Amino acid sequence: MTRAKRNRLIYNCVTFAVVIIAFIVLQSMIENKTITRALKGQLIPICCWIVMAVSLNLVIGISGELSLGHAGFMSVGAFTGAVISGWLLNAHGMENETLRLVLAIVGGGIAAGIAGVVIGIPVLRLRGDYLAIVTLAFGEIIRNLVNVTYIAVADGHLVFSFLKKNVPEGARMLVDGASGAVKISKISTFTMGFILVLFTLIVVLNLINSRSGRAIKAIRDNRIAAESMGVPVTKYKMMAFVTAAVLAGMAGALYGLNSSTVVPSQFTFNQSINVLVFVVLGGLGNVLGSVISATLLTVLPEVLRAFADYRMLVYAVVLILVMIFTNNPTIRSFADRLIAPVKKLFGGKHSDKGGAQA
């Protein structure tokens, strides 16, 4: 086994181990009832944001395209999921919650994937900041469209319209324009969230380490060189973009079915930016980093409740300081010098171990 391969294997194992151990600990805390109420309410959102962050990392860190409309895919997934769940319950009387949740998540993923293909075809022709602005625009368009979408169940049929007056009287509204998806039956579970996180990690880590993943990274590092080596650029960019969209849609469905109402204004540009912050703070291309930063930053505003009114202010200051401290060359080299002796110590130990094993 080569060194690079072994490091990758260790990294993947650590990533899965962290997630699984966290799940077991939290699950036992739930059973022992030692978990705080606030944290328990956050568990499913944390799973959703982890999936969002890891999938956006695939686009930004691995594929190297700045996408500012990731919340748009989440929105598609959330509303599709709510509609599927409501339709199965009201039109077909399906009582099995787990089955409904799975179908909703799969449906949300497919719908977001279709949106990803439709958006990806024009968007991926553009580069850099232009790509960023167009993804932003698409996110806003999706939000605007959901704002005027009315979906209802009438006599066992699904009614879909952009005008409220087309929906027959007495129909059971599923998506009510700007009021969003209403009267959702809350069926999301933490276990399903955990399974979704695992699924995401398996998909993304496998993709990164596959032949396709290497092609995607080659395009990121030097598009022209990759192209001249015969790598089909559009195909691989689309692969990363659509995979991320599908995962975001799944996270959206889980998120949507975790509350009784979902409104389109929950998935604004600001939400996309939040996910972007998770990704950048966790480290571009670093999957475990995304998992950790998504978790910490979702919990952080709750922890900062002690500061009450100042918490978002503190959050902003922390964000700016972290960016400056991790990116300023002077501060970085100073920090590296501080860490160097420690690193040397650990590095020495590590190579000893490696030698013994070999």
Next chain:
Amino acid sequence: MIFLDNLVNGISLGSIYAIIALGYTMVYGIAKMLNFAHGDVIMMGAYIAFCALQYWNMPPLVSLVVAMAACTVMGVVIEGLAYRPLRQAASLAVLITAIGMSYLLQNLALMIWGANPKSFPGSMINIPTISLFGGELKITGATLVTIVANIVIMIALTAFTSKTKTGKAMRCVSEDRGAASLMGINVNQTISITFAIGSALAAVAGILLCSSYPTLQPTTGSMPGIKAFTAAVFGGIGSIPGAMLGGLLLGVIEIFGKAYISTELGDAIVFAVLIIVLLVKPSGLLGKPVREKV
């Protein structure tokens, strides 16, 4: 007449977008960064003008100067504290810092002025409404001032960048930062000046925006900020006439879209037009296409 009315409103809104877009495009052209906090500087400018008028009882022109001065200082301080340490860093890191700055400004405003929307006083622009065509077309004072201000700023800025030494230095830095610094241009100072001008314009834009749409709250700046950024890209980011053209077109499209197609889909129409333009002309209307060298 409704058509003309919409057109005037569109040009007025577009002028506001254009002035904001100038801030984005100048900073992008020279510092190569997306200053996401620009929309919030607009909001701060509007709040300061509001205080000057309402609480400190200053005359409108003085409050305009106060707001512009305060925003200029704010812009330079933000640049010096948050963006300058990251001059060599990856553009994404700077982007996130700018986003952090945007949160910071919004929450500062929330702390100082509270979440309740304030009604921006109409006394800021004290010009009577003009009636044309026997009262069928009414142009409010705010609209008139906005359009005139836009034209004046456009001319002044073009003259500044092409005639003065500082303006030429700005163009040099935007073209090639390394070469400019070798020619003895102080790059950091030039970037600071750019932020100062952009932020002073943001104060003007904030006052004009709130004179036409008088609800003032901490999030007032974010949506116009995003639209103006879109306008800057639309016209070709980095180009001053492009920002003007993009802003005006965007404003007119938005008002017409809302008037003739659908009120709720106004924003979607604006963004859809943007996407179509970028697909046909990927560097914006007046942007220079970047040649790729292998």
